[in-house]
Structure formats: structure tokens, C-alpha cells
Amino acid sequence: MQMSQEVLGQFRRKRLLIAAVVAALVLILTLTFRFVEEKNRIEQQSHSFANNAIQRFDRMFSPLDVAADNALAWVGTDCGLIRFKLIEKLAVLQTVRSILLVDNDRIYCSSIFGPSDLAFSNNYPELLVKNQRMQLAVDEHLLKGSPILLLWTPRNEDNRAGVLQVINIELMTSYLLEPTLPWVERAILNVGSQSLEYGNPLIEPATPAEDQVTIVESSLRYPYSITLFGPSPSRLALMTVPSQLPLALLLSLLMGYIVWLATANRMSLSWQISYGITAREFMVYCQPLINAHNGQCDGIEMLLRWHNPRQGWIPPDVFIPLAERQNLIAPLTRFVISETVRHLPDLPMRSSFHIAINVAASHFRERAIIDDLQRLWWPANPQPQLVVELTERDSLPVVDQRVVSHLHKVGVKLAIDDFGTGHSSLSYLKTLSPDVLKIDKVFTAAIGTDAINATVTDMVISLAQQLNIGLVAEGVETAEQAEYLRERGVDALQGYYYARPMPLGDFPAWLANHKAFCPA
Incomplete structure (x- = not known):
């Protein structure tokens, strides 16, 4: 009887071990799955934020392109004749501070200050580079020290004539780049080598902190990009694991119990006897x-006699009474x-x-x-x-x-x-x-x-x-x-x-x- 109880106890311990291992695996896999799922969701949220910001910026720049194309017809016209038309466009384009007309490398007309005579290539040499249509700069005339974005629309390929729009980019960034916590802590607009961060009026390079990761998305229509700094998605996902633990633990216990019930026959001595007859173990x-x-x-x-490859030799006084029952x-x-x-x-x-x-x-x-x-x-x-x-x-x-x-x-x-x-x-x-x-x-x-x-x-x-x-x-x-x-x-x-x-x-x-x- 003692031997029988010992062998049966071995089967129960094996069943318990298998159920415990399955429960632990289910717990680990469930938490891992939820961790990966949450990590991917956070990454997707960050990329969605950057893509949405780019779409909104593109929509803001699109009417400015149309207005610049229309104003190209005025390039070369006397400033006194078209200044009021420029002012009318400013009233429509609420994000534009001023419009400058350039002809023969001379800024000869300003919607704010009227006629002028400034060398375009000396004041904005970066815009003379082929395909360089944007530049972040600091306003030196109207709101001194405030950041602006220069949007250059050339009339021809030599870049010596065109329309230059001075955009209130600080207003646009405060509206379009507000970070979404916790996955986005800092949002930056990049034009060339210059950057303008949300909440920071200074145009300066932006670098992430040691515990921040970087996500960059670029516009396909305009020469700018959006950079996001935020905590690692893995770290944020890891912080959600404790909240997932009760459900994962409940699921693992349920699966362990199901395995315990499912192995009641297969891991029982009676099942082993049935299998042993088929496998000619006796x-x-x-x-x-x-x-x-x-x-x-x-x-x-x-x-x-019974030699069970899984248990070794099993005494007759153990399996015979059970086989009878x-x-x-x-x-x-x-x-x-x-x-x-x-x-x-x-x-x-x-x-x-x-x-x-x-x-x-x-x-x-x-x-x-x-x-x-x-x-x-x-x-x-x-x-x-x-x-x-x-x-x-x-x-x-x-x-x-x-x-x-x-x-x-x-x-x-x-x-x-x-x-x-x-x-x-x-x-x-x-x-x-x-x-x-x-x-x-x-x-x-x-x-x-x-x-x-x-x-x-x-x-x-x-x-x-x-x-x-x-x-x-x-x-x-x-x-x-x-x-x-x-x-x-x-x-x-x-x-x-x-x-x-x-x-x-x-x-x-x-x-x-x-x-x-x-x-x-």
C-alpha cells in the first residue's frame, strides 16, 4: 500500500509540476505579449503624432504656396502699386508676418515697410542654394528676437527673383507641436541644421536626454522634419505590466487548472497501463x-511485470489493484x-x-x-x-x-x-x-x-x-x-x-x- 501511494504520489507530483510549468509559461507569455503589444502601441502613438504634425504643417504651408505663386506675377512691379495687395494677402494669410518681393537679387518691396533696397544674397545666402526653400531665422525687424520661418518661392532657377514669406513659426509650433504625454515629451521642428522646439523661443540644436529616445519623420512636400524626444517605449510598456498582472495571473491559473484536468487521464497510472498494453511494455x-x-x-x-520507460519498474502490487479498479x-x-x-x-x-x-x-x-x-x-x-x-x-x-x-x-x-x-x-x-x-x-x-x-x-x-x-x-x-x-x-x-x-x-x-x- 505504501509503495502504491508513493507511485501514485509521483504521478500527482508530475501532473502538478506540468500544470505549474504551463501556468508559469502562460503567465510569462501573457505578460510578454501585453508588454510587446503596449510597446508597439506606444511606438505607433509616437509615429502617429509626428505624421499628424507633418500633415498639419503641410496643410498650413499649402495655401502659402498658392499665395506665393500668385504673387510671383507682381515681382518687378513698382512697390507703391502692389503694396496694398500684399497687405491684403497678409490679412488672409494669418500666419504670415510679411511678404517680401525680390528682383535681380534685391529685396525691393516689403508688405510692412514698403520700398526697400537690400541685397538678397547677402541677407539670406542659404536660400540661394538650389532647392533650399525654407530657413529658420530670428526676426530682426518686426518682433525682434522672435523665431520666424522664411518660405522662399523663386521665379526662376537662378534664385535671384521671387517671393519671400516671413512666417510666424512660433505660433504654428505652439499650435501643432504640443507634446502628448507620456510618450512624447519634446517636439522639435527641423529645417536644415536649425531646430525650433515647442515651448522654446530660441533657434538652436536640440539633443535628447540620456533616458530619451528619438523619433524622426520628414515631410515629403517641404524641406523640414519633425523630431520627437520621449521615454523609451520599452520603459513605458514595462510600467504597465503590474496593471496587467491580475488578469495574466488569472489566465495562467485557469490554464494550469485546465492542464491539471487534461492530464488527469494521460498522467494517471490507469492511462499509463492502457498505453503500456498498446506499447507492449508489459x-x-x-x-x-x-x-x-x-x-x-x-x-x-x-x-x-511492467517496465515503464517513464517511471521505471512498477511493482505488481501497485498496478494490479489499480488495473482491477x-x-x-x-x-x-x-x-x-x-x-x-x-x-x-x-x-x-x-x-x-x-x-x-x-x-x-x-x-x-x-x-x-x-x-x-x-x-x-x-x-x-x-x-x-x-x-x-x-x-x-x-x-x-x-x-x-x-x-x-x-x-x-x-x-x-x-x-x-x-x-x-x-x-x-x-x-x-x-x-x-x-x-x-x-x-x-x-x-x-x-x-x-x-x-x-x-x-x-x-x-x-x-x-x-x-x-x-x-x-x-x-x-x-x-x-x-x-x-x-x-x-x-x-x-x-x-x-x-x-x-x-x-x-x-x-x-x-x-x-x-x-x-x-x-x-x-
């Missing part, structure tokens, strides 16, 4: 039965019968040689044992005497007595195994009419050491002799025990003193080596 062993009077080997008892004992018995039939040519071919097979009480129901013998045993025309050993772990129903009677009629002997240890009842001796009683090894081991059990042994021997029932003593390990049983008239002896259980295929060699002791 092996048939045998142990010789020695005639107590002449020392000859009169027969063998078939024993089932799970209705798996009949397939195991059929396997034993089939293997015995397969080895019949190697066994002594005489009727005085006994082959004992253990059969559970449940196998007697609905004539199952008779059907199996008719299908597996009798077609082989066996010469040895078949003995069915009935275990006492279960009580036989009354209806099964017909099966017992049928076995007697066809010449099968019936033995009661482990007599005196299970559901022993003297009524069995009357209703079953057994041919043999097998004295359990507990009583054999008590010989010479335990007076009470030795007395029980003597009583069983006396009872069997009075009823003319054969006796087999199990568990004989010493010469003293063998002599004690022999003197009291026990018919056959079985135990380590004569031979340990061996694979059925090894029995012929054992028998040949012991002819002098146990002649065939």
Missing part, C-alpha cells in the same frame, strides 16, 4: 512450483495468456506440468474468462494442466459460480490465491470447490518467528487436507521454511529459495540446468 515472467515431496519442478506460475485487468490477463501460448513449445509437454495464471474476479463476469480461453488457449491444443488462480481482492458474485462450474467441466483447475489475507470466507471452499489453496507468503515468513501466524498456517493446512484440497506455499526463502511445510504435507513450494521470478523465455534454460534437482 512482460510475462514465471516462477517455478517445486514438488515438496520429490523436489521436481511440477509447474510455473505466470507473473506480470479501472477494468483493465482483463486485457492484461489476455496478454499473459497470449504470451504463454506463444511459449508453449518451449515448456514441458505433459499433463502433470501445471501452468498457473492469475485471474481477477471481475474477469469471471459474463463468461469473459471462458470466452478468452476458448479464443486464445484451447486452439493451441496445450498439453500442460491449466490452473486459474483466483485472487481474493474481490468477492465473487453468486452469478459467477456458473463460470466456475464450467471451468471444472472443461478440466481447468481452480486455485484461491493468497488464501487468508483478503475476503477469506469458508463459504468459498463450498461454493467454488477449489482444487488448490495458496498459502500467502505472510504466513510462510512467520514460520519460526511468529507463533500466531504459524498457528494460522497450521490451521489452513489442516483444513485443506480435511477437504482434500491441494496446497501451495508462497514465499519460501529458507530451508527451515521448506522443511516445516514439507513435514506438514504441503504439496508444492514456491519462493526465492528455489528460484526468483524470471522472464518466461529464460525458463527452459533454468529447467535444463536444474534437471538433477527438478527433473522434467
